[in-house]
Amino acid sequence: MYSQAKVIAGGLAHIPVVIAVFYFILTTFNKRALKFLEEAKTKKPEPKAVEPKKVAISKTEAPKTEAPKVVKKKHADVPVNIYRPKTPYEGTVIGNYSLLKEGAIGRVNHITFDLKDSDPFLNYVEGQSIGIMPAGEDANGKPHKLRLYSIASTRHGDDFNGNTVSLCVRQLQYEKDGETINGVCSTYLCDIKPGDKVKITGPVGKEMLLPDEEDANIVMLATGTGIAPMRAYLRRMFEPTEKEKNKWNFKGKAWLFMGAPKSANLLYEEDLQRYLTDNPDNFKYTKAISREQQNTKGGRMYIQDRVLESANELFNMIEDEKTHIYLCGLKGMEPGIDEAMTKAAEEKGLNWSELRPQLKKSGRWHVETY
Ligand code: FAD
Ligand code: A2P
Secondary structure, three states: OOOHHHHHHHHHHHHHHHHHHHHHHHHHHHHHHHHHHHHHHHOOOOOOOOOOOOOOOOOOOOOOOOOOOOOOOOOOOOOOOOEOOOOOEEEEEEEEEEOOOOOOOOOEEEEEEEOOOOOOOOOOOOOOEEEEEOOOEOOOOOEOOOEEEEEOOOOOOOOOOOOEEEEEEEOOEEEEOOEEEEOHHHHHHHHOOOOOEEEEEEEEOOOOOOOOOOOOEEEEEEEHHHHHHHHHHHHHHHOHHHHHHHOOOOOOOEEEEEEEOOHHHOOOHHHHHHHHHHOOOOEEEEEEEOOOOEOOOOOEOOHHHHHHHOHHHHHHHHOOOOEEEEEEEOOOHHHHHHHHHHHHHHHOOOOHHHHHHHHHHOOOEEEEEO
16 A cells, blocks of 8 residues: 555656656757857858749849849830831921011921821920931932931921921032032922921931939030920920920029021021010020121120120029930030030139030030021
């Protein structure tokens, strides 16, 4: 028979045995654990199996380990090359009239083409150009190459229906060996009649696009047909029906410097005067009429002379990062503009040769000369 005392005594007698077993287990475990830790310290970590990232790698690019950044291409939504020289669109001429007044020099026409049957639709934005392929062949019996022309209409067209494009074309004429030579494409364009079919390519160009910001300031330096893109900008800003269509509520300051040989050569003058009357706080218009006005040296008045006269006000605007400058027209005006900007900048204690690349880099200096 077991008495209670015997059971307790028996239990107590087992305690050392239980402790001994526990001690044995603990020391064995600790030794192994220490060994494992020691091993872990000296061993190089095993490379983890990583799922390779799916990154498009060009031949010259090193594999990227970071997640690729989604970089939105600038102006990616602007249409380009919808029609190319091999498959141009045949647009129908719907208007061709002279932009010049009595007594003007040369020939400059406003020409409009119907685009409504184009498929894919030939859409464009302000500041782009289209290509024109003149009919006929060159001296080698090959079809004439295309010539580019700045678009003078807004994307909504002159009739606001969004299915036309307009150009502002000066006929090229020069004398050679006592003979008058007419430019091939400019003469073809100035001579075409409503109903004629014309081969059109494009649109092209992203250099002369307007900024999206409604409070941007737009300085425009144009000679002759260089007014073409500026006319589109100014219509977008100030033409009432166009504004209703585009919903772009321009709030900045637009300043046009326009160079023409005679008053009778000023292009789109009535429209510009109307914009001035209607928007006196937002539009400034400065003319340089080379053969009627003189600069301070007694020479022909060019837009660069006007730039110098307005140096202070102009550079106050340029110092504002909301200001964009657009230059369009004769290639020959570029050195003159550069020289004037250099002098004008100096008057403000600025260095134009440093400033211009900065403006270009920040997308505020836009040039299209020909
Ligand atoms: P061509 O028959 O091609 O003759 C031109 C050639 O004649 C020249 O290459 C040169 O070799 C020679 N030549 C020219 N002048 C003389 C001279 N004085 N003495 C001797 N040889 C000479 N034009 C516009 O009217 N409006 C625009 O809006 C417009 N936008 C343009 C936009 C861009 C981006 C570019 C690049 C050009 C633009 N032009 C514009 C110019 C246009 O593309 C043509 O160059 C211009 O119309 C002359 O083409 P053409 O076929 O009549 O002349
Ligand atoms: P000009 O011809 O009197 O020397 P258009 O294209 O209608 O002929 O107009 C171009 C305007 O640009 C004209 O007034 C012309 O003057 C002017 N111009 C000519 N050369 C330059 C130049 N290097 N810099 C600025 N303007 C110029």
